[in-house]
Amino acid sequence: MFRNARRLLLGPLLAVCASGAVLTIDAGAAPAFDGGTGEITGIVKADGATRASATNAVGRVDTVRAETRVVIKCRVNGQYVKGTVGNSTQWDLLSTGKFLAHANVQTSATIPACPEPVTAPMAPAGPLATTSNAAFLAAAVAPARASQYEFKVPASVTLAQAILESGWGKSKLSVNDRNYFGMKCFGNPGTIAIGCHDYVTTECDQATQTCFTTTATFRVYHSPTDSFRDHGKQLATLTRYKAAFNYPNNPNQFAAEIHKAGYATDLTYTDKLVGIMVKYNLYQYDLP
Incomplete structure (x- = not known):
């Protein structure tokens, strides 16, 4: 016994x-x-x-x-x-x-390497609060490319959105909450974000062509990298953005499609994204 x-x-x-x-x-x-x-x-x-x-x-x-x-x-x-x-x-x-x-x-065993899709760029550090636009862009390239590899979102579009939405990483939302894309909670933070934070923001009604001030709830992230990954995941998994993925090699049209699908209420959102991509030649960062 x-x-x-x-x-x-x-x-x-x-x-x-x-x-x-x-x-x-x-x-x-x-x-x-x-x-x-x-x-x-x-x-x-x-x-x-x-x-x-x-x-x-x-x-x-x-x-x-x-x-x-x-x-x-x-x-x-x-x-x-x-x-x-x-x-x-x-x-x-x-x-x-x-x-x-x-x-x-x-472990005493020999561990085999994972298949190539798993060993692709693994969650780069991502941009933090930086002192210059050049430093922000340099830090943002790796996570933008990682998002393109995993979710097929053109890196140039991701970079343009990060620049526009975060004001080159200097907005309160990006500095305080590591949210570089204006990602909202809509009742919950999703599977990657860690919480929600209310901010006063400006929204626009495309039907009436008017803009107004309101309070919206935005996602909070543990790290900038999580913000980039959540952005790519949302575009790739929400059916309303499906049309954009017909243009993986046409960043300008991709940007137009996500705007049309309701990513932002800014009436000139597409023009702003394309303008940023052209001005800073962000197309050079797209994966082949």
Whole structure:
């Protein structure tokens, strides 16, 4: 009886993450391939967090405690992390679909590289409050291109919208809430933003060709990168913007289509975007 009780006490424990995912904890297990299933496992050696992308710049998804046993699908290159196991740019894609810095994971197995779509630009840092327009643009190019890679939104359009909507990163919305595109909450912040914030703003009625002052609720982001990604995701997933994606290689028409679909109430929104793209030759940043 006592031997069986001891076996139960030393057996694997289960931890339920905030998302509902179950991680197996086995403090005495050696990281390797899992019981002939072909799965690669590792032991987390320090408390940390899983992320939606391979960087600490995005918000945490779940907390992972030290000595947690995780199942690893493949590896990607991401943000450089100094950890308890080592220092590395490697991030592990877990069976939960989230990323964990490999610098804190112990495993004796060889982890294969993830397929190319996963190793595409991984959540660049994005622009913060900057001292010049040139610095803002230089910082915004990488996340704009990452959005084009993932969501097919022309980088030139993303850059023009970020410049126009945020006033080159100097608006209260971008400085305080990392919101570079005037993204509104509409009842909830969605799956990427972390909250909502009310601001007085100007809206226009296209039917009457008049503008007025009102209060609107805008999304708040953990990082600028999240703002860029949420912008691309919204354009790619909302059906009202579907027509724009008939013009992935025509940024001017793409801009006109999202305006027509109701992205902004500014009556001259398309002209402003195209003017910015032309003036700063933003087309040069579009992926081939």
